Amino acid sequence: MKRIILLLSVLGLAGCVGHHVAEKQATNVIDHGDYAVDTSFPSQEQDERVRFLIFHYTAADDKESLRLLTHGSVSAHYLIPSNPGQFNGKPVVLQLVPENKRAWHAGVSGWAGRNNINDTSIGIEIVNDGFHESAAGRQWIPYHKEQIVLAARLARDIMARYQIKPQNVLAHSDIAPLRKTDPGPQFPWQAMAQQGIGAWPDAATVTKYLQGKHRWSAGNVAVIQQALAAYGYTIPQTGKMDPETQRVISAFQMHFRSSNITGVADMETEAIARALVEKYCTPT
Template sequence: MLLLECFLLTPYKIYMKKTILLFGMLGLTGCAGPRYAEQSATTLIDHGDYTVDTSYPSQSQNERVRFLIFHYTAVDDNESLRLLTQGSVSAHYLVPTNHTEIRGKPVILQLVPENKRAWHAGVSSWAGRNNINDTSIGIEIVNDGFHEGPTGKQWITYHKKQTALAAALARDIIARYHIKPQNVLAHSDIAPLRKSDPGPRFPWYELAKRGVGAWPDDATLKKHLQRKHRCSSGSVALIQQALGTYGYTIPQTGTLDQETLRVISAFQMHFRPSNCTGAADKETEAIAKALVEKYCHSTGLLNDIST
């Protein structure tokens, strides 16, 4: 009798389990339906043959854009626009000399969307990263760069309104991508053996006061000068070490070879434009050390290069 009872009840139990499971699945489906309906406006993207749900972002991510690079075009407005839109080079933004205004605001030309790669940096490196095109936004400023004169290169001054406009654009980009001050760079910083733009007339100090880019603190600079004359000889080895730590690709040989001279000259165009011959003087050494102390926070290195 007991065996018969178990046999008779088993199908019933199976039926009940299936019924409970079915209602459970319906209940889950009922919950999922409204959830996706609510998400559709913000987190669901229709790609035709499939839908992408963006409601589960990973915490392991950061911005693709790490660097902001300034250039001069070396040609006039019309030729700059032609080369950057029809040639083999490009940039995300072009700041013209004669900008137009819309509703009282100056217009900057965006040539490449920020989420796409522009061809402005070429063979380049900074802080151990190569191919800076992949991780940067490029700003081209219409400026002739330099003219050859009887005493060498005659660098062209930038228009104040033009650089103010470039600074406003740069501040906006920096805020969006959380770009570090030491990653706001000249083309010559990331390609010092090939490039000289935006040149020593580019107003880096004025831009730094507006929150764009790095600049050494006066007090720290004086500390590293150690009351020595700024034109006295500095240590090539310490300059190489400091510039390498700051981000430049530079030999660590302790000798003033041609590559080191070119890199030091590029550094001076950015941070000591009054004299950018590439001389390894005490002021250059002090500026490099001050930048490392302010932006690289490397205590061990500071102990090594402070002597």
């Protein structure tokens, strides 16, 4: 008799479960032709695939930029023209690749231990020549105000939707410092950070790490290498000022200290790097 009662209880429970699933299926099953998918039981262990937002310049005019990014060997999710058009009073950005697809904008790249940044990023290209070489040296081309306004609006929206961390809003030169310089020292990183887009060090913390020394005085190469690696850069840990280290430091300076991008390991560079690590990479 006990076995019969137990069996009936199990059958009753099974019936309840089956009925519960059937109810869920009424509104949560998607027909895929030869099979159906039940989305009733989403796992809590998940996050967004998109972790990084990468800024670039095209090093070409509007026409050539569009050709290269639509029919060349590279692509990006968005292209900001030199003079963005308007729609209902709002600036228009060109979407070339859907956000749920991978664009070929980062190439060989790395950040914070991750490689193949194309897989986990959204790329924004901005029409800009980059630089011109002259007798006076390399002349970097400024961005148009309208481009930066649109870039800020687009970036803020993308960051919010994917919960991208400030330290993961990056330059192409941050993730590929040995071969890229875009978006260059004319890109207004500090102004963008003031709008909540990307990272920026606190001035008081930079002053603390300067330790009263002149900003152009020599910094500690090993300390700079360690700080940049902790922040996310791929950089040698040799304690020596080798050519690769200088290139990475120059990329860092283009982002956070554009007034001097020679790649010299000075005290201000060390202080900025340590301030960024303290602000964004220290567990709370």
